[in-house]
Structures are given as C-alpha cells and as structure tokens.
Amino acid sequence: MAKKKVAFQGERGANSEVAARKLVGDNITSVPCESFEELFDKVEGRKADLGVIPIENSLIGSIHKNYDLLLERKLVVIGELNLRIIHCLITPKGVGMSRISKVYSHPVALDQCRDFFKKHPGIAPISYYDTAGSVKMLAESGLTNSAAIAAPYAAEIYGMKLLKKSIEDEQSNYTRFLLLAKKPVKVKGAAKTSIVYSMPDGPGVLFKALSVFALRDINLTRIESRPARKRAWQYYFYIDFEGSAGEERVKFALDHLNEIANFVRILGSYPKHKE
Amino acid sequence: MAKKKVAFQGERGANSEVAARKLVGDNITSVPCESFEELFDKVEGRKADLGVIPIENSLIGSIHKNYDLLLERKLVVIGELNLRIIHCLITPKGVGMSRISKVYSHPVALDQCRDFFKKHPGIAPISYYDTAGSVKMLAESGLTNSAAIAAPYAAEIYGMKLLKKSIEDEQSNYTRFLLLAKKPVKVKGAAKTSIVYSMPDGPGVLFKALSVFALRDINLTRIESRPARKRAWQYYFYIDFEGSAGEERVKFALDHLNEIANFVRILGSYPKHKE
Structure with a gap:
C-alpha cells in the first residue's frame, strides 16, 4: 500500500508532524509546508492526501487563521487530536549546559520557558521563525555555543542531543489538531462534529442557535466567533x-x-479523541 | 476644572487617542503608553484618570491581550465607542505622489491597503511598529521620498500633509474601544454591561449560562471565550x-x-454607543 502523504505547516520535526504521526501512523510521507495556505492548496490539489492543522492551544487560545481557512476552503475535518506540548532543550552532540550562551526558538516557545531563563541568566533567548527550524539551523550551522527549544522529535529528525526534557513553565500546555481531507469519512463509535454558521440580526439569536442542540441533549464542546469581513x-x-x-x-x-x-x-464528523 | 488625563497605547495621533477625544472630549491631557500593561498601571496608580483600550476590530476580531488584562487587573468599564478606522496617506508638506517610493506603517494597516499598493507598484510598503509612530518618524527624519499610513489626526499632530484620505480596501473597518476607570459610574438611559465568568464541567453548561439572560429577555451583543491558563x-x-x-x-x-x-x-455598566 502506498504511504499516505500528510501535509503540515513548519519544518520536519514540528509538533504538527508529531500530531500527523499520531493521527495517521508512523508510516507516512511527511509534506512540510511554509504556510497554512500552502497546506490547503496541497491537499485540495491532491499533492498530499491529508493535512494536519493546529486549531487551538490551551494557553494561547484559538488559531484564528485556521478557523478562517476552514470557512474559505473546502476541506473536511476527519479527525482530531489533543497533543501535550513538550519543550525540550536540544544541542549538538557533545555540547553540555556549561557551553551554552544562546537558545534559539519561536518566540511563543521562548515565552513558555521563562523559568528556565530565570534560572540561567547567562543564557540569552533568541527568536527564530520556527521551533523545529531552530534545531535544523543548529544542525546545519555547526554552532557549539547554542541550543534550541523544540519537540523531542526534532532532536531525532536532525540527529541532535536531547539535553533537557520538558523545560516549559506550565505542563497543562495542549494543542488540539484537526486532520483534514478532501472527502468526509463514516464515523463509528464516539464522534464529534464541527460546523460553522451565521445568524440574522435580532434579539436572542445566539441563544436560539444553541437551543437547537440543548433541546436534543447534544453537548457542545466549543464555541468560537470570528468576524465576517463583509459587514x-x-x-x-x-x-x-x-x-x-x-x-x-x-x-x-x-x-x-x-x-x-x-x-x-458542516465542516466534518470525526472520531472523538480519547484522552 | 483640571483636564482629565487619559492614557492610551501608542504614539500621539493614534486611533486610540482619536477614540479618547470622542469618549471624553477634546479638552484632555493625552498620556501615551508603550504597552497596554503600562496603561493599566498608569490608571491603577492614579498617574492617569482614565484609559482607552481597543477590544475588538470588525475585520480582525478580538484583541485578546486586553480581554486577559480586564480579567487580571481591577479597572472597570465606564464607556464604549465604535470608531470607523480610516487609513490616510500622509507626507511631509510639499511632497506629492510622484516623489514617494516608500510607505511606512504598522503591518496590519499596510495589509488593509493592498489595493493602493497594487495600483502603485513602484511604491514599497515598509513595516513600522506603529501607525502614528510612522508619521512621527517621517516628521523627525526629514525624508522626502516617503509617506506613512495613519489616521488623519496623526497628520494634524505632527504638522504633516494629508495627501490621500481613506485608502483602505474595506470601508466597514471599525474598532470598538472601551473607556476604563478605577471606579464604576451610574448609567442613565440605554446601557450595556460587560461581565466575565467561568463554568464547572458538565453537559449544556454554556447553554445554561446563556439561559439566565434569555429567560429575562436580556439581549446578548457579544460572547468571547479565552482559555484559563491554569487548567x-x-x-x-x-x-x-x-x-x-x-x-x-x-x-x-x-x-x-x-x-x-x-x-x-462584573467588568462594568456603561452608556450604549449610539451609531
């Protein structure tokens, strides 16, 4: 059987690739994309079979860009996953703590490891465009006074050393990912469904919309609103x-x-992620 | 009577200062702040009487940082305003369209004037930290091949020329501002109230919370959710x-x-803005 091609945003080793392997399996062909638009293009244009996007983080909130793309584009949701985000300190092999003076990562990851930088005032946090990308850069540059913060899988991908695991301040850091495809799937067992709708003006419209679910004992797990750009x-x-x-x-x-x-x-029905 | 000191984020001439003058009056002392945290500090510490913050934009959505600050800090909401956002092309006096090769502004403002840059392919958009700040920089630098994009009020503040008014792509661009104080006010006439709450786990909790308003014919105008960082x-x-x-x-x-x-x-009750 041909390996599934799965698109995700970011460099190889990104948390989105970790999510893709958990959702689809280890035996996939990874298709890294520079942007979320490129990911949607690739799956719509059959350059990839599936796509994996982050939709919400438990600390930061919704990834609005992806809510907007779900509405503008035509892909359907066929799976979900809650992934615990683990930030690790990754160095070239042979480099220990005493030699590190700079740590590269995405600014959000650096910000989520403030305690680490407080404990090590001699180490400067340096912003980089991507977490896994900072590990790739270290691997290619040969720098021996620097480390990167990324998922443990990034160390594996680039043949680097996992010096410290889980240096994030808050352990309840989860990202919810959605698995996207061109065609819907039939769901057996516990399912969830995602939809998007808009209401006419008027009093109580938000309440009326939620009533259609409450009256049928359908449990809502999430509500998010986004402005309609036209009005x-x-x-x-x-x-x-x-x-x-x-x-x-x-x-x-x-x-x-x-x-x-x-x-x-209807954006899609999919098996509910079991915690 | 002493002039009210009103704090806002951004340089003099910012849309937040325009909102402050509409909410409080033209006879105020402007207190520009570098960050929203500084604004909350200034009002809490009585270095300013009032503060004005943007809370939502009709194209972009909520300004999450300010929702979080309303929860973390102790200021109360005493007013609201919907301000139409107008992006103008502003130049030093004596500089016309033919001499402009660069336009400075905040990246969001540049992005909202794409049609202008399509029509003028010889003019390069250049990102700057602040819209009004880009006008200030032009005024101070003496550059004569450059323009800035900002509110018309910024041209007035820095003695610059308003070369083209309203160059934004979408005219339905509004920002809702809140007026903040240390103490609540009594509201006469049509009022609105802002609150924040959290619910225990369980089926239908979102619906139950909205029911308490619907059952009493109280019309909701907005709902926004933000993750609680602790769980x-x-x-x-x-x-x-x-x-x-x-x-x-x-x-x-x-x-x-x-x-x-x-x-x-309860974050506050305040007079409803009349459109």
Missing part, C-alpha cells in the same frame, strides 16, 4: 458538538438550525 | 449584554448566573 459586527460561529452528522438527533438539530440561520456548513 | 480546556467567557447592573432583571440574571457558575465578575 461590520456580523459573525461566523464555529461550534463543536458530540455526535455524528449521520445520527438522527443531529440531523434534526441541523435542520432546525438551517430554519433560523443565514448560513450553515 | 487545559477550561475557559473564561466574556459576555456583553444590553441593560445596566443596577436594573432589577439584570440583578436577577446575575444572581442566577452566580448560582450555576464557578466565578462571575
């Missing part, structure tokens, strides 16, 4: 709920929502 | 609704919310 203060609402679009009560709820909304689109 | 996938919800915390039905609704929520805080 000021109009919103698209993104909702995740438990259940599959194939279930009867979900069909009734979506019919009911269509009755009162301006616009409804 | 993964727990959220704070920020709600705006019509009515003042002094009204009886609002008091009943907030009592009801306190019954079912983990945490509720």
